[in-house]
Amino acid sequence: MSSKLISRLAPTPSGNLHFGNAFNFLLTYLLVKFHDGILHLRIDDLDGPRVDPKSVEDIFIQLEWLGIEYHYGPSGPDELYSNYSQQLRKDRYFNAIEILKKSGNLFACECSRSKIRNSSTSKIYPGTCRNKNIKFLKDSQAWRVIVPENTFIYYNTFINNRKQIDLKTIVGDFVIRRRDGQPAYQIASLIDDIEMSINLIVRGNDLIPSTGAQIFLAEYLKDSVFSNAHFVHHKLIKNESGNKLSKSFRDHSLKLLRNKNSSPTIVYQQSAKILDLPFEEIQTLQDLIEAFRSEMNRRNLLMKFDYQI
Ligand SMILES: [Zn+2]
CATH class of the missing domain: 3.40.50.620 (HUPs)
Structure with a gap:
């Protein structure tokens, strides 16, 4: 390193x-x-x-x-x-969400949890609202990030091997602003990591999908430190x-x-x-x-x- x-x-x-x-x-x-x-x-x-x-x-x-x-x-x-506290930093998360929204990478989703569960055999959101052009509101709807087909994200392991995450298949269009109007974990964690210039992340295997989602967002936000960080998934x-x-x-x-x-x-x-x-x-x-x-x-x-x- x-x-x-x-x-x-x-x-x-x-x-x-x-x-x-x-x-x-x-x-x-x-x-x-x-x-x-x-x-x-x-x-x-x-x-x-x-x-x-x-x-x-x-x-x-x-x-x-x-x-x-x-x-x-x-x-x-x-x-x-x-x-x-992250409670004090919400403006930063909302700013990033706004940048993503302005660049056309988000859509509003009105699906309830049960609707998503019933319409998809996997836990992955099936893209129901992606092309509906639903007007963005501040609450009662989630805002999701568009993850195009064949989105492959690469991350560095600790010893600099590159590993691939098939983001569309394992994550899909993910929530960035929750139905209750709060910023989602993916953006808050990423913005904090970017501001702290974090270049090593040690996390459980269960967060590999988050690694993919966050690198994807970091690239949209034109940040290169996070995208080039090293990841240890245990x-x-x-x-x-x-x-x-x-x-x-x-x-x-x-x-x-x-x-x-x-x-x-x-x-x-x-x-x-x-x-x-x-x-x-x-x-x-x-x-x-x-x-x-x-x-x-x-x-x-x-x-x-x-x-x-
Ligand atoms: Zn939806």
């Missing part, structure tokens, strides 16, 4: 964090640390009504317990609400790597783990296990950092970022 690596932790405060979140944070942190990069904490609290102050608090408590330090971002709930710990972790461990919230174990060693060890690091020797975060560094230097780990993690 030629320029300074810049990444972010982007939890959504809609419930207590669980081990899968911790693994994502630790992996992001380890990669940033290894490359002497910059780490932001960004709490994705756009979804106002669903944001629970207790979940916000939980994020700060668990990050502190894990010992994960970041360079930029709120140091606690008060600072989040007064300076960093397995969803909760569902897919069951044989490596006991079920009770996977389903535990970090809060519960913290109450049961005064030290986060178990979280470091389980994360190391997933990364195929020699986990028995790991006691502290520093041990985990060292184990990670040594595997990275031997390039054993590096190749896995493309396929196995």
Whole structure:
């Protein structure tokens, strides 16, 4: 990677964090640390009504317990609400939506959720309203982005391989302004990433479609940093790597783990296990950092970022 690596932790405060979140944070942190990069904490609290102050608090408590330090971002709930909240940044998201609308890339959609479910065997929107020229209104309709046939999006993996996403097939015309008039996740997350000059995104496999949708939007918005960012998509710990972790461990919230174990060693060890690091020797975060560094230097780990993690 030629320029300074810049990444972010982007939890959504809609419930207590669980081990899968911790693994994502630790992996992001380890990669940033290894490359002497910059780490932001960004709490994705756009979804106002669903944001629970207790979940916000939980994020700060668990990050502190894990010992994960970041360079930029709120140091606690008060600072989040007064300076960093996505609620304070909605104008930026709406501006971007307006740019896309003016350039003719959006259409208004009046379909209800059940109508979409019934008209399509997949979960993909079948394009019902795309050619209806429905007048844009501020509420009671969603605004969608037109994704033409044969839209193939390419992204960089961590080691600079290019991977392809068939956006029309796996995402389709996606929502950018929700029926309730709020900006959708795809645009809010992208605008924040662009403004923070994020060039490494570590996220679960379930967000591969979002990677495609966001790069597609970034190209429309003429941003090149995000489109050229590196992506590490890891397995969803909760569902897919069951044989490596006991079920009770996977389903535990970090809060519960913290109450049961005064030290986060178990979280470091389980994360190391997933990364195929020699986990028995790991006691502290520093041990985990060292184990990670040594595997990275031997390039054993590096190749896995493309396929196995
Ligand atoms: Zn529609």
